[in-house]
Amino acid sequence: MLKDKNKPVGPARAKVLRGRKWRPGEAEEAVDPELPASTLEACRGLLRSILTHWGPAFPDPEPENEGLGPAGTVTVLVAGWVLRSTYASPLSQVETVGLLGWLRSRILPRPAVVADLLQDSAVASGMFRLYSRFCGAEGLAGPEQSAASLFNAVMLQLGVARGPAGSPYRLILEAVHLSSLNAEDAATRAAAAFLVSLYIKDVWLGAQRPDTLLTHVRMVLDASEDVEGGDEEAVVRLCKDIAAAIPDT
Template identity: 35%
Template sequence: MEREDNTAADLKASELEKCRDHLNSIFTRWEPVFPEPPTKQPGEPLKSADLGDETVSLTCASAYTVTKWLVKSMVEHRLNMQNVSLTLRWLQNCILPHSAAVREMLRDETLRNNIFRFYMRICEASSGTAGLFKELCLFSSVMLHLMDAQGLTKNSFHELVKKLCLSAMTEEGANKKAVCVFLTSVYIGDIWLGAQEPDMLITHVKLICSSTDDKLNDNDLETHKQGEETIMPLCKTLYLAALGN
């Protein structure tokens, strides 16, 4: 009897998992459509109703609801990498271009926390799977955009880290890509959680560079082993920025 109950429970869980996968596929193929601002004749007053406020509000609410479900699903259930990829590309292509939808999404503290939890899950998963670097690079780009939207970028490192993230997305070398992704993720972890400055990133960079100050000042990196040759040039600019703080 107990075995039958366990079998039934496993079957139910399996069916629910399939339903979540189907819903994810459906939601990430939906594209919110925002009305274009209307044209008016010179001198003609533009009424608020003409702007399609109700349509924008409804679209934003719908986009927020779908985003909340997708992110919560990524956080609370087994990671399906196809769904992860679809979700990230949907966020990038269908949500981020619309500032109204982004604002609506970021008003929800629980959703903001779940976005960060989702990001950390991908960071952890990518540490053992080289194939996830592409998704993590994309997710880092999404996170940096959301940080911009929240005004969390008033530090001297943000533009440098954005360049690192862009480099990670275009870099072909596995070692350099991994270093760019790692440094970007450390920065995002600092600032998303409310730090005024990326203290953890600064600590990492200083630890890496402090033992080679003379070499840095002389621009002489030829004696380093392969791993250090990869990370040192990337850390140098960040190191100098840290010294300037």
């Protein structure tokens, strides 16, 4: 009796818990309700940081006609959780840049993985919400512009998988995106990043035609006709290039 009384209960309980078969979602329900929300958020952030330093190991060469395969399935699972985890909690600029770098190097080179991810509406809406929050008008100029341009690059790549096939606008906007990276003056880089963001939002919302972008181009060109002399603003030059490439603007 003394032995049983003094026997630690922790290991036995742990063994029982390890042996149980958890129903979907039951593990989350079993979390101590007294645990502060800040603690859960901190744990979520730490796990996201760990996962975004992980790289899937795909077989080389990959078997043809196998679909996702085991490595692809795990990658979709990990990337899906990472992107859904950003839905409710704002990320800092440093965290966002790290996430984008991971997506660009580890996830986007796998078209089958990207296609499967984008079928999850929670993942797609979470990505768009994060983009809209991070790439507002104030984020497309100044010190945050380089990070916004990186986000534009990621969203353009995702838009290829999400948008209409053979869109005549994609190559034009990719050229404008290069201006946001390589132009010598800050005004041109900021204007190019803004125009690309208009196109991305149209594509992400399922538009067959980037009407928001085209309307803005027309407004800028109409307004520029009323200005006489002086140097053209960067946005006017870029809008003229877009209009020349797309006659119906």
